[in-house]
Amino acid sequence: MDAIVQKLALSAKDNSRPTQEEAEDAVRVLLRWAGEDTSREGLLDTPRRVAKAYRELFSGYDQDAADVLGRTFEEVAGYDDMVLVRNIPFHSHCEHHMVPIIGTASVGYLPDGRVLGLSKIARTVDIYARRLQTQESMTSQIANAIQDALDPKGVAVFVEAEHMCMSMRGIQKQGSTTLTTTFTGAFKEDASLQARFMTMARSGK
Structure with missing residues (x-):
């Protein structure tokens, strides 16, 4: 031993x-x-x-979001409004107790001449989720990766998750969820864009 x-x-x-x-x-x-x-x-x-x-x-440690987000498309027929992929399911693990974090992420951006394949956004969420995380860090990492790779007018990320370190141990409050957001560019500067994103992201919940 x-x-x-x-x-x-x-x-x-x-x-x-x-x-x-x-x-x-x-x-x-x-x-x-x-x-x-x-x-x-x-x-x-x-x-x-x-x-x-x-x-x-924890396969996210062996993947680089920049590689996933490297290919973009310019043929968008002049589309310049918000692109939103909503309710992407994920599971991660808390870096403090190594127990699950289970939730969904909604990711939106305002294109500036280029767009991403929709599956690339979901894969980016998975890359950062499949690491030891805090929800706050993961939310920012997703937004920053898309901002850096695509250089859009702005990125918005909304994450809602239940942390098993609160549900299974400690305070043991099952069903409580944590909400985090990160905004860059136009989303950060315009409260009305933030509100529109949040309304779209949460509609139907």
């Missing part, structure tokens, strides 16, 4: 990505710390499964 802990500590010290074996060893340490017997049949393959799940749940 001590050898495993020492090995994990050395890996953390040099800041390199641990091996699959080291990740599985870490899961075994946590299971034993929780009071489990890692040799019982039901847990024999759990470390491998958890490591595989974490690779998927």
Whole structure:
């Protein structure tokens, strides 16, 4: 047990990505710390499964939003009004407790001659969601990535989510949600545009 802990500590010290074996060893340490017997049949393959799940749940670390947003389209027939993709579902994990954050994101922008493929917006949300996050940071990261890649007249992002660190532990208030917004460019300067975006984003809820 001590050898495993020492090995994990050395890996953390040099800041390199641990091996699959080291990740599985870490899961075994946590299971034993929780009071489990890692040799019982039901847990024999759990470390491998958890490591595989974490690779998927935190796949955003291996992706760059700039790559996803790199391709834009200029043939928009003069369209220059708001583009809004509403209620994009996501799941993330709180960086403080590593428990789920589950919610939706609505992303809008005012094009300035170029537009994005709609799926690119949803993929950008996923890239930032699939990392350890705070909701505030994630909201800003999505807006800034689109602003930097597309250089539109403005970007608006609205995120509504339930945090399991409030629902499952601590204060244990199930069903409470947190709302965050970020506005850039014209959205930041014009309160009427913000209101229009929020009305469109929340309509039907």
